[in-house]
Amino acid sequence: MHFDQKETANLITRMSGTDPKKCMKCGKCSASCPSFDEMEYHPHQFVSMVVKGDVERLLASKSITKCLTCFACVQRCPRGVEPANLIEAVRVTALRQQGTCYLSPDDVPAIVDDQIPQQALVSAFRKYRK
C-alpha cells in the first residue's frame, strides 16, 4: 500500500483535535514530561515532526507507548498545543495502520499480581491494543 506521509500527518493532526502549528518551540512540553528519558522522540519533537509531515519514524518508534498520558504537557503549554493528544493520535494511527499490538493477552498472567486493579488492565488494553 502506498504510504503518504503528508496525508498521514494531516490525518493525525485532525484526529488530535489540536493545531501543532501554534507551537513556538519553547520546549515546555519536554521540560515537563515525566517520561522524557524513556522516549526516543520527545514531546516537542512529536509536535514539530507532525507539522513537517515526518511521521513515519514516529509511527515506528517505541516512544508512542512511553507517554504516561499525564497531561503535564497539555496543562503547561503556553500556546494551547496539546502534545499528548498528538502523541495519542500517532499511537492510534499506528495501531490502526499496522495492527501490531504492544500488549497481548498471553502476556498478562505473567505480569500481573492479584492486587492489580481492573482499571490498570482495561487501560493497558485500551492503550496498547487495536
Place this chain on the structure above:
Amino acid sequence: MPINEANQEIKKEWKPKIVAFCCNWCSYAGADLAGSSRLVYPADVKIIRVPCSCRVNPMFILRAFEKGADGVILCGCHPGDCHYSTGNYYTRRRMTLLFSMLDYIGVEKGRTRVEWVSAAEGVKFSTVMNNFVSKIYELGENVKVGDLRCKE
C-alpha cells in the same frame, strides 16, 4: 445537457448584493486592517461608512431589501467600547426588533446580522464577511421587499 448542470450555470451567474454598514471608529477601521493584512473576503460585500452603528436607520435596511439586496450586515464597536459611549447599545436593541420584523415579512433571519468588530480585528472582519457571504449563498436570491399595494 443534464438539468442540474444547467441549474449550476444559472447559479454561477447570480451574485448576491450585500450591504455592510460599518461604524467609522471600529469596524470601518477593522475593514481597513483586513485590507492592509490582505485578508480576502468576497467582492459581493460593499461597505457604507457611517459615524456610528446607531446612525443606521431601519429605513436604510428596508430600502436595501427593497432595492434588491440579498443581505445586510451591520458592524459596530464592541459593547462597552462605543466611541460615543452608548451608540451600539441602541443599535443592538433596534436591530433585534427590526430583524424579527423582517423575518416575519419573509426576509429570513440569516440575511441580516449585527457584528461587533473592533479596529484591531481585521481577521475577525474578514471571517465575519466570509461567513456571512456563504450564508447568503446558502439562502440564495432574496425576494424583493416591496409595497403590495403597488403590485400589478
Place this chain on the structure above:
Amino acid sequence: MQRIGVFVCWCGSNIAATVDVDRVVAEAKVQPNVVFAQDYQYMCSEAGQGIIRNAIAEHKLTGVVVCSCSPRMHENTFRKAAERAGLNPYMVEIANIREHCSWIHKDKEEGTEKACVLMRAAVAKVLLNSPLKAGESKVTKRALVIGGGIAGIQTALDIADAGFEVDIVEKRATIGGRMAQLDKTFPTLDCSACILTPKMVEAAANEKVKLYTYSEVESVGGFVGNFHVKIRKKARYVKDDICTGCGACMAKCPSKKGLNEFNMNLNNRPAIYIPFAQAIPNVAVIDPEQCVKLKTGKCGLCEKVCTAGAIDYTQKDEIIEEEYGAIVMATGFQPIDASKFDEYSYSTCPDVVTSLELERLMNAAGPTGGVLLKPSDKTHPKSITFIQCVGSRDVSGRGKCYCSKICCMYTAKHAMLIRDKYPDVEVHVFYIDVRTPGKNFDEFYRRAVEQYDVDYIKGQVGKVYEEDGHLVVQGVDLIANEQIILNTDMVVLATAIEPDPTARKVASMLTASIDTNDFITEAHPKLRPVESPTAGIFLSGVCQGPKDIPETVSQAGAAAAKVIGLLAKDKLLTNPCVSHSNELLCNGCSCCEKVCPYGAISYEDKLINDHGVRETRRVCVVNEALCQGCGACTVVCPSGAMDLKGFSNKQIMAEVDAICR
C-alpha cells in the same frame, strides 16, 4: 446643476494591479452629472493634487470623488486640495478602492466591478453633499497627565518647557512609578534613581507643573480643547503643606506590619509612611486599613510626635474640578501575578522571586541593603536560575499573548550584575528566544554570555520544586535535546507585564479605545502612534504597549509635542458633521434628547412660520459645539426632523441605491 469630477488613483500597483483603472474612469464618465474623470499613478502626490485643483478650476466642479485608499488615510489631504482650489472641503467624497477592494480581491474582473460600484455610490452621495463650515471652539491652555511615572513626568516636563501649564495626577503617594523601583538600567547600567530622581525634583520645582499625588481621576466630560475633569484627592490624613518629611512619625508608629509596596512586599512598613527616601512629595501618608487610630480611635502617637502638627485624622477625600485642553494617558504597567504559574512554585517557595522583586533585593535601598540574599534563610546563594517568558507569548489563557519586550534585556542585566558583584554565583538563563533589537542591546546580551559566563540554555522550564533543602529546576535544553535537572538556590521569573489595572477605567472615562489586552489603541499604529483616535487624548509609555525606558521617554516627548501643537492653537475647528433639526417637522417630543450622550440637545419655545401659520412651538435645538455627530438622535426622531450633516438620510439612501442597483 452639479458638476462632479472623479479621480481614480493607481496607488502605484496597489490599486492598478487588481482594478482596471481605465474602466473605472470610463464608467465614471457615464455617471449622471459627472463632467470630468481622470486616473493618475499617485493622486495624493503634489502632482496628483494638482490634477484635482486644475480640474476644479477648469471644469467648474461642484463636487469631487476620489477613488483611492481609505478615507482614514487621505480624506484630509484631498479636502485640503479642494479647499485650495476654492471648493468647499466637504464637497469631497472618497471611494475606498484600496483597503476595501484591490487589496482583498485577486481577480481583476471582480475587483474592477466592485471599484465601479464603490465609485458609483460615492458619486451618488456627493451629489447630495452640501457645503459645510466647521465651527470653532476655544482651547483651554492647560494639559492633564494621568500617571506620574517616567512617562508622565517626561511628558509633563516637556509640555511645561513650552510654557504651558500641566497637572500630573498620580494614584500613589509619590511620583516616580516603576522606574523608581529599579536598581540599574540597561544597556548602560547606570543607577535608576540617579537618573530619575532629578527629574522628579524638577517636576516638583517647575512652577508650570502641578502635582496631584495620592489622587485619581474621578470623571471626565467635554471634548478636545475643553475637557472638564474631576480629580479625587484621597485623604492622606497628613497635611501635605505642613509635613516636613522628617520621618519621626514612622519611627514611633506602633503598627509596623504593613507590606511595603515599594519593596514589592518583601519587607514591612509602618501604618504612617513615606514610600521611599526620595519620594516626591516628601510627605507622609497614613494607610487607613492599618492605622490603629483610624480603626479603633485609640493611639494617636504620630500626632504627638509630629512637631509640625501635620497629622489630621479627620481629613476627607477632596474633589477638585479643573479644565484642560488635552489629556495624556501615562498609566503604566504592573507585572502579572506569578502565582498563576505555580509550576514554578512562586506561591510556595520564598526563594522563587519575580524580576521586579530581584530589583529590590539588589538595590541598596531595598530590604537587604543591596546584598543579594536568599529570602528564605538570608544566606548567600551559590546558583541562580532565570526563567524567561513567564506568561509572555502565552495564549493558553493563563498569560499574555504578546512579547513583553523588556524581559530579555533586564534578565541579561541581572545576570551580568550578579556575575560582576558575586563571581562565585553560577547563573543559568532558560530562554525561548533572546530578543534584543535596540541600540547596543545585542552587544549587551552577548557580553553577558561572553564576558560574564552566563549559561544561556535554549528551552523552557517545566517545573521548579524544593527537594532536599534546595530548589530543583526541571527544564529542557533543546540544543542538546536533553531534559535537565538543575539544583539551584534561587529562581527568578521574568513575568510578563500588563497595563495597570486602572487603565481600562481611565480609558472608558476618556472614551479612548482599548485593545483586548487593555493597551490603549493608537489612532494609527505607524503614523499616529501617540494619539488616541479620540481627539485630544494622547498616549505616553507602556499604557500603549510594552516598551523600555528609552522608548518610553521618546514616546513621552512625542506625546508632549502633540499636546503642545494642540495647546498652541487659540481655536479648534469642530467637526461640522453634526445633527440639525428641521423646525417645521419637530414636534418637541424629547426622544432625541434622551439618547444624546453629550447633552447637546435642548428645547426652546420658538415662533415658527409653518406655511403661513405662525405659532409658538417647543422645538429641538442642537448645540453644535457639543454634538459629536454620532447620529443616535436621527434614528429615534419619530417625525423625521433630525438629520446628520455629511451623513444625511438621503445621502446614505443614495449609497444604498447605488450599491443595490
Place this chain on the structure above:
Amino acid sequence: MTYSYYPGCTLKTKAKDLDHYGRLCAEALGITLEEIEEWQCCGAVYPLAQDEIATRLSSVRTLMAARDKGQALVTLCSACHHVLTRVNNDMAGNDNIRTKANNYLQPAVPYAGETRVLHYLQMLKECVGFDELAKKVVNPLKGRKIGAYYGCMILRPAKEMAFDDPENPTIIEEFIKALGAEAVVYPMRNECCGGYVTVKDADLAKKRVAKIMHSAKDKGAEELITACPLCLYNLQANAGADAVPVTYITELLAEALGLK
C-alpha cells in the same frame, strides 16, 4: 442532598474500601448516594482521538442516567472522574461528537452535556463544607502528618477538569486539616506516578513512584492519601526505599468520623 453515584469497575473489586467507606461517610454526613443502575465501565482511558466515538458511549450512558434522574453525578475514582468529565464536556461543546453519539445511542431525549459531574471531594466541599466537616469529626487525627497525592487525572487539563489549581492544589490539604491532621505539602503531589504503564513498564513506574515518595518524605509526610485506585496500587506495588503507607481518602474520612 441526593446525588447519582458512579462507582466504576475497580471500586467494586480491588478498591472496595474506597467505595465502602465513601458510602458510609456520605450517609453519616446526610448525603444520599444513589448508584446508577446497570452502570458500565467508563472505559478507564479518555479517548483523545477526536474520531473515537464508540469508546465514549458507555460514559454517555452513565451521564444520561444521571440527567434523567435530575441529579449531579458523583464519582470517587480519579480516572472515572476524568473520563466522565471530559466526555461530558465533549457532549456539551463538540458538535461532531455530540451528533454522532446521539445518532448512535438514539436516546429518547438527546444528550448535550446537561449533567454536572462532581468528584466526591467537591461534593464534600460544596454540600458539607470543610468547616462543617471538622465539627463532625469524632476522632481527630491529631499529630498525623499526611501528604495528599493528587496524581494527574483529577487536575489536568485544568480548563476541562475545573477541579483546583493544577499546579498548587489545596482541596485535599483542606480536607486533611478538617480531619485534624497536619497536611504536608510536597511538590510532587501533582506529578504522574506512571499508573498507566504499571502493567507493561514496571521499571518506569518504579522510577516515578520513587520520585514521589522521596519528595513526600523529604517534606515530612508519614502517610499519603489518594482518590485513585490505580495510583494507590502503583504507589504501593512499586515503592522503593522511601516507601510511606498509602490509603484512600475515604478510609481516612471514615477513621476521623469514627466509622472504621
